[in-house]
Amino acid sequence: MGKNSKDKRDMYYRKAKEQGFRARSAFKLLQLNDDFHFLDDPNLKRVVDLCAAPGSWSQVLSQKLFDGKTAEEIKDRKIVAVDLQPMSPINHVTTLQADITHPKTLKRILDLFGNEKADFVCSDGAPDVTGLHDLDEYVQQQLIMSALQLTACILKKGGIFVAKIFRGRDIDMLYSQLGYLFDKVVCAKPKSSRGTSLEAFIVCIGYNPPSDWVSTLDVNSSVEEFFSGCHMSKLSIHDKLPSWQEDERTIAKFMSCGNLESFDSDATYHLDDFKEDLNTSLDPVQSPTNPPYKKALELKRSGKLTRAV
Amino acid sequence: MKELAHYGPSLCVKFFKDFVVAGYGPFVQIYDYHNGKLLNKCRVFRKNKVHGLSINESGQLLAYGARSVTIVKFDHLITQVSLVDNEKMTTEWITSGEFNYRGDQVYLLTCYNKVFVCDLTGEILSRKTLQGERSILYSGSIKEFSPEKVYISAGTVMGGVLIWDLFLETKLYNLVGHEGSIFYATISDNGRYITSCSDDRSIKLWNLQTGEELCTGWGHTARIWNLKFFNNDTQLISVSEDNTCRVWDILQDEGNGNTSLTLSQIYEVHLIKNVWGVDIQEKDMVAVTSGNDGRLKLTKIQDTKTMNAQEVSFSLEDISTHSVIKFSKGEIIKGFQKFEFGLIAITSLGKIIQYFECDNLWKLLLVSENLVSYSVTHGIMEHNIVTFSNNKSDALLLKLSQDGRDIIAKKFMHLDELSKTNNCLVTKFDATTLMLTLESPNPRDKFICLQFDLETLSLKKKFAFAKPENFASSCLEVFENYILVGSRFSSIAIFDTLNIEHPAYMIRRISAGDTTTNIKFVETKGHTHLFSVTNRDGFYNFVALSYQNQTHQIIHSNNIVKGFLEGAYFNDNGEYITYGFKSNLFYIYNETNCYEIASQVCGGGHRQWKLTTLPDGGYMLVYIKAARLYMRKIPQSLFPQTLEEGMHGREIRDITILKDKRYHDDGFIFCTASEDTTIKVCHFNESTGKVTNHWTERKHVSGLQRCKFINGKYMISSSAREELFLWEINDDYKLHPFITIRQTLPASSDNPDLRIMDFDAIFLEHSDNFIISTVYSDSSVKLWYYNTDENKFHLLVKGRYQTCCILNTALIIFHDKLYLLIATTTGYLVTYDVTDHIPFGINETKNKLIDNKLETCCVDLPASSLSLRVHQSGIKAIDVFKDEHNDSFKIYSCGDDNAMAITLFKFDEMKRELNNTIVSSEPNSAASTVTSCNVFDNGRKLLSTSVDQVVKVWDVSNNHLTLQEEKYTTIADTGASDTVSGRDDSTLFLIGGIGFSVWKTD
């Protein structure tokens, strides 16, 4: 299968290449925005993009916040993007290579913002998927909790938080926890997110933490400890391991996002479904990544990982 | 509803005394590994899976998984069915847990690098952390050296392994060198080493005293999940996402003191993809592994010493130094035959030599001038008979005494009627005779079969059969009075010894591939005899032969995973065992349950070799490699090979039950279609839920989408790359049900890239002919007619809905019309009236079509007659119920939007048209995608499964979705279900995803 066949199968991959985005994920954020319009707010100034590599969300944010804006408008605007992986530079985006579950990372982000609050925090984080569904979902939720921890420290009251979720067995627990911190929580699935994947996004509107809860970031405590005291029941620590109890669960409203003309990410398109000529192939915008198992791949290719011993 | 049986990922496994203790979903299962018996299955957690186990000497067991933890007595675990009342919770995911040495406390390491020290009641005695290092961990382990000295190894997501002292709460090292997340790290008992593995697929060994990196081991082709030191910390065993477990030797160079990790053994132990748990019982040197496929596998770890003791090899020089036999320069071994006493071989100079195993001696038996340069060697082991033939139409038969020391009979024959011979085959014919066949390259020459007495070697009878066209003998089987000869071109010739004049009955082109390598009689039913036939190119088939009627039918077809297939047979348990070569290995494989029994590096297929089954159940592989004769004993395992067979290693995407009749009177046959590209044919017992695997069909090359029995005989499966196969099942035989492909649906292009998402079929009256609708990922909708006699699909209707992907389809006869329904990724239910587009009439009472003997032709899909948005996004599954009483039909649907709905279709007599309305919908019917629904109990109930792992039964009797019962399932990615009526008004549910369960209603 050549380059073209991937273009044909995946319209979003193709569109990303055309529009110069580093990943097809850009359309997920754009389609969420189609319905929620959070990026169209003229007062949107300071944003944090967590788990941002290779950077297509940051590209969208940079365009929305800076493109065609006057010097006056962009004066106090800021985008901070964080990821485990290195990211090549993007205009107007400050990048940080770090683990967001590390409390020290949050400290660094806070430092970058000085004493100012952020208007919008997003996280498209996805862990290394092991195939152990419960672990993968848990780590995913921990990425969200870390993002939420930062949110609690930096997001202005009434601000918006958007994060990737896996809609697995404990997703209703997360919805219930988010309910303590936001006025409204919606589970949104952009059309560019494949129907066959568990992926969806939570759009949390109106940051509004419990009035009796003061959040304090301590680099020596974990996320769970950070939230103890907030109404999130599972996060409290007892001196005796508690017996099993069913967690609080609620179901967030589901919403499919993206306008009617959006492509279906599960469909296979025909060449004549489009006016433009699909046969012209574009080069990938993102240079090949550098996976941790690169050396193993090289050894395999050179026949050094064969079965015989 | 209750669960009768469950098969699915097992994440951890341990030896304890004579037991194997495995975490199996939320259960702990205990086996006696000597006999393979499951002793008890005890539920320890309500929902969470058991991810780790620790057992101490005094018989206490610690189990943990996600945030759950429990400490129970082994005695209770082995006697009780549930200990969930003891389940405790922590605030964070537990990464590792161990007892302390005294056995009165446990250490629990969480994924945030915190350790709870608890007493056995769960009282937290202290909490320890490493200051400033509280990021998330994928792995970790705990090593207690003394009550004061406990080390924690913690694997971070940034490639570092943190080693810290628990009580001092100080960091010893942050070991850097790996790339990517660390998936496991552990410290050796002797305190010398740390070993770790990461996303970079390597294993590293570190010096615990200095923190320096000692060496790296490469070999695994995917991620490594677990590591364990054994054999006094001189070896490591690793398990991986690449289905293998590997043994590594830790070698110390005497000279420079360098340490190295050398890969010494590889065992392919599980199905794709993951092996999660491993432990070793050093007393017996046996490893147990657990995998995503739900299998628990025992593997004898071969040490080089015993391995060497099980193999002898000789060059001709070796033989001559060990005996008085002298060989000439350039003389080589041309053939051999294994016997109980040892072996007989022949050289290129006609020297027949004998090896005596008991005293490791070689002896010259005789020299035959006739057998110089070209010879073919065979024999019959249990009768101590060896046969030789050459290319000059000579045959020599020798019978030896029991101990092999004396020749007790000898027969030499020359056949005048053959100008030349190029092949000879031998088999035992009946209780007293053997059959030897000789073939000449000349097509006009007869095919000669000689029947000899097993005692005296006297010629009993000579048969000269006319040779069929395109015939070149390659293997031999006899049955009653018939001689079955396998040939090139994937053919078999059957000769009748009672009717020599009768031309051979030929079965040609049984499968793709060329040489037929092995034919084995399986069983007889009436006048039909069943044979297993293998082909070197990897195909195997079962041929039902009725010689009397001169007919045959291929009732089963499949191919092996990879490599060359040299033969196959059924073992005493009725499991199909295959053997052959792959790359440079010889393998023996349990095809029924899909695991390797043994493998031997031998250089590959192009060599002289013979596999013999030994009386004790083991094997002897004799082969020649680089002019050396090797005799490799593969002993019978002292333990069962598996404790649990398991099923698929990846997601089950669809399940279909053959509902028309019971199998063996106690259950049903069903098929599962998986992401792993295979279809399994199994049956389950309806009272115990126990699943028996029969076949794993490998015809699809892409991940499966659907499989469905469309009647009692046909099953259809579909997948990406536009693959759709029509299968025929046959359950007439005792040993197994059999299944074969009858036809393949034509694809729309040479390089198909569409997925066939779903299909539905309706039959014609009084026949097995049917029409089938197929829906595609590019929005295509097609309708086909399949004619059984012609064995052909005819396209009747084709068109496209829009551009979105279509996920489901149904064909419905209603008010003398045929409706084709589709359900889309955009949430629409769209109905087409195709009555006038098919060349068939409609018999509504029978729900069948009438063959009007009209011509078939292909027309365009008409405009849709109804279109209704029922869901916000993709409709994952639909089921149809025709309500005869209320003159309506209903579509039950479920979707990605967490919703379920009932859409009612009625016929408006006034307007003479169909209309539909959503009569019930439940937007929050689950917390996430609802993946399957099945109507049962005559339209009164609906079963649903969803990705939040809840199985629900809804009362739908009054067109309203009323939740009746719900229950958690341990199956992640829950995505497939089917139902069948059981005995006493119960209904049985089969539920699949990552794992498989059998449930029963109360």
Ligand SMILES: C[S@@+](CC[C@H](N)C(=O)[O-])C[C@H]1O[C@@H](n2cnc3c(N)ncnc32)[C@H](O)[C@@H]1O
């Ligand atoms: C789906 S990608 C994000 C794509 C990005 N939004 C874009 O549009 O290009 C998920 C990212 O999460 C990052 N990630 C996972 N775990 C992380 C962690 N603990 N800290 C920071 N980044 C993390 C991964 O490195 C990966 O780059």
